[in-house]
Amino acid sequence: MFDVKVRNAVPPAGDRREEALIRVSGLRKSYDGASMILDGVNLAVSPGERVALIGSNGCGKSTLLKCLIGLHDISGGTVRTLGETFDRAPNAGQRASLRQKTGFVFQKHCLVRRRTVLSNVVHGLLGGKGSWRGFSHATALPEWRQRARDALSEVSLADKAMSRAEALSGGQQQRVAIARALVRRPQLLIADEPAASLDPVSGRKVMDLFVRLCRQHGITLVFTSHDMDHTAEFATRVVALKRGGVLFDKPAGAVQSADLEATFDGVA
Amino acid sequence: MASPDPGERASRADRAERDLPPRFRSFSPASFTLLVVGAAILIVSIGDVAPSPKQMVDGVPGFGRLVGRMMPPNLDPDFLTRIGFRIVETFQIALVGTVFGVVLSLPIAWLSARGVSPIGGFNFLFKALVSLFRTIPDLVWALLFVASVGLGAVAGTLTIMMDTIGFCGRFFAEAMEDAEKEPQEALSAIGANKLSIAIGALWPDTLPSMINSSLFALEKAVRSSVVLGLVGAGGIGQELKVAFDLFQYRNASTIILVIFLIVLAMEYVTDKLRARIQ
Ligand SMILES: Nc1ncnc2c1ncn2[C@@H]1O[C@H](COP(=O)(O)OP(=O)(O)OP(=O)(O)O)[C@@H](O)[C@H]1O
Ligand SMILES: [Mg+2]
Numbered sequence: 001m002f003d004v005k006v007r008n009a010v011p012p013a014g015d016r017r018e019e020a021l022i023r024v025s026g027l028r029k030s031y032d033g034a035s036m037i038l039d040g041v042n043l044a045v046s047p048g049e050r051v052a053l054i055g056s057n058g059c060g061k062s063t064l065l066k067c068l069i070g071l072h073d074i075s076g077g078t079v080r081t082l083g084e085t086f087d088r089a090p091n092a093g094q095r096a097s098l099r100q101k102t103g104f105v106f107q108k109h110c111l112v113r114r115r116t117v118l119s120n121v122v123h124g125l126l127g128g129k130g131s132w133r134g135f136s137h138a139t140a141l142p143e144w145r146q147r148a149r150d151a152l153s154e155v156s157l158a159d160k161a162m163s164r165a166e167a168l169s170g171g172q173q174q175r176v177a178i179a180r181a182l183v184r185r186p187q188l189l190i191a192d193e194p195a196a197s198l199d200p201v202s203g204r205k206v207m208d209l210f211v212r213l214c215r216q217h218g219i220t221l222v223f224t225s226h227d228m229d230h231t232a233e234f235a236t237r238v239v240a241l242k243r244g245g246v247l248f249d250k251p252a253g254a255v256q257s258a259d260l261e262a263t264f265d266g267v268a
Numbered sequence: 269m270a271s272p273d274p275g276e277r278a279s280r281a282d283r284a285e286r287d288l289p290p291r292f293r294s295f296s297p298a299s300f301t302l303l304v305v306g307a308a309i310l311i312v313s314i315g316d317v318a319p320s321p322k323q324m325v326d327g328v329p330g331f332g333r334l335v336g337r338m339m340p341p342n343l344d345p346d347f348l349t350r351i352g353f354r355i356v357e358t359f360q361i362a363l364v365g366t367v368f369g370v371v372l373s374l375p376i377a378w379l380s381a382r383g384v385s386p387i388g389g390f391n392f393l394f395k396a397l398v399s400l401f402r403t404i405p406d407l408v409w410a411l412l413f414v415a416s417v418g419l420g421a422v423a424g425t426l427t428i429m430m431d432t433i434g435f436c437g438r439f440f441a442e443a444m445e446d447a448e449k450e451p452q453e454a455l456s457a458i459g460a461n462k463l464s465i466a467i468g469a470l471w472p473d474t475l476p477s478m479i480n481s482s483l484f485a486l487e488k489a490v491r492s493s494v495v496l497g498l499v500g501a502g503g504i505g506q507e508l509k510v511a512f513d514l515f516q517y518r519n520a521s522t523i524i525l526v527i528f529l530i531v532l533a534m535e536y537v538t539d540k541l542r543a544r545i546q
Binding site: 131 | 464468
């Protein structure tokens with residue numbers, strides 16, 4: 001217990017009930033109505049935290065991320081994210097507000113390959129006012145173009161603005177995806193295995209970039225990863241999922257190898 | 269040890285054969301009946317429509333005589349000029365019909381593509397529409413348009429348009445269904461509407477394949493615009509019909525040669541263009 005307090009910069013979420021950015025209680029999720037992928041997940045994330053979700057393949061990490069922001073309907077329990085409380089599914093207004101305040105980065109292939117890098121970043125602003133001309137940088141509002149260019153500078157890719165997305169390396173593409181997520185100035189960034197398809201060096205660069213930008217802009221980060229070095233180094237907290245529930249929820253520094261063994265051990 | 273006598277070897281082989289699956293699938297009475305009925309239909313049909321041996325024997329010299337009367341092709345400059353204008357008209361019908369058809373195919377394909385369509389499960393309505401356009405043969409379309417808008421090139425253009433929608437509507441929709449899902453999902457998660465996703469992600473991904481299909485459509489259009497004139501829908505086919513109606517076989521052979529050349533040229537050009545985008 002003492003150990004936890006010393007290492008943990010952010011107090012446990014329970015102490016800051018009112019301030020939680022995300023609060024999930026008793027979340028259940030089933031795709032087919034029969035098998036529960038998530039069965040009673042409780043989780044609270046405070047502003048400024050960087051939470052890593054871990055667990056074996058198919059345990060429901062991606063599912064949980066999508067439920068957090070209402071991309072999937074939930075089968076039970078309640079979710080409150082960024083002040084929007086919903087069970088089942090957010091209503092249209094909540095959905096719009098959640099999308100406005102959240103950025104996503106997926107594992108791979110999430111860019112439009114034959115379009116320029118700049119157009120891809122401009123896409124991050126779709127859904128807001130001026131969307132009807134936001135499908136390409138060439139037609140977008142001047143303000144959209146500027147914001148996209150600024151976001152690209154933040155990921156050090158301003159010089160690649162006019163390259164086709166497919167001409168970039170995997171690491172660069174992932175940085176474009178980060179720029180696309182950042183361009184709307186989100187409060188919350190959700191990343192599903194952002195480094196999984198990258199080589200160790202590029203993967204580390206991408207994670208470094210996440211941490212730097214999240215610190216700089218005060219963005220809360222929730223990400224999944226199968227790389228335990230990444231979770232130890234880049235997260236402030238690690239949440240392990242197993243058999244539909246939370247196996248442990250600890251400050252990153254307090255995770256022992258026994259915890260990891262228990263997480264990945266003997267899953268049917 | 270002495271080798272087993274032949275009789276015993278045979279019976280062992282018999283036993284082994286029994287354990288194996290049968291060599292031939294057994295023939296059920298139902299499939300035997302079907303076979304007999306099928307054979308009967310074929311034999312009756314041959315009797316009704318196939319050329320009789322006498323017709324074959326008479327036909328070959330008959331065809332030979334016709335070819336003889338077609339030679340040499342008529343190369344009279346006045347006639348060639350008239351044909352030249354008809355060729356231009358044929359191309360215009362093919363080109364305009366294809367372009368209109370391709371443009372109309374875009375929204376129709378989008379509405380009909382499974383998993384992409386903005387109208388969800390109602391996409392089958394547009395799928396059915398495209399199938400309908402495709403299954404009606406072009407000469408039937410031409411007859412319909414000649415009857416409704418009158419003789420001439422406009423009827424031909426409308427025919428090619430319908431044909432192109434039947435063809436491109438299907439292949440565009442398939443390209444859209446096969447397009448990469450991840451970028452579309454990413455944009456949808458961002459909050460983009462269906463139209464933004466279609467223009468921002470679907471269009472760039474499917475464009476090469478759609479250009480390819482459009483070039484095939486153009487090639488096909490040139491081939492069918494050549495015969496549309498037979499039912500009065502404009503183009504070179506009209507001249508061909510006149511030539512046969514008036515027994516001007518030397519004119520007919522010129523026209524057939526010209527048709528052959530333009531179709532060949534068209535295939536060459538579209539092949540080259542296709543190689544370009546690949
Ligand atoms: N859209 C869907 N429809 C039906 N079942 C799904 C869907 N998405 C995921 N599942 C199922 O839900 C379970 C959890 O999947 P999920 O993708 O959340 O796992 P994960 O923890 O992200 O795994 P991984 O580490 O492999 O990414 C899996 O059994 C999967 O087959
Ligand atoms: Mg996953």
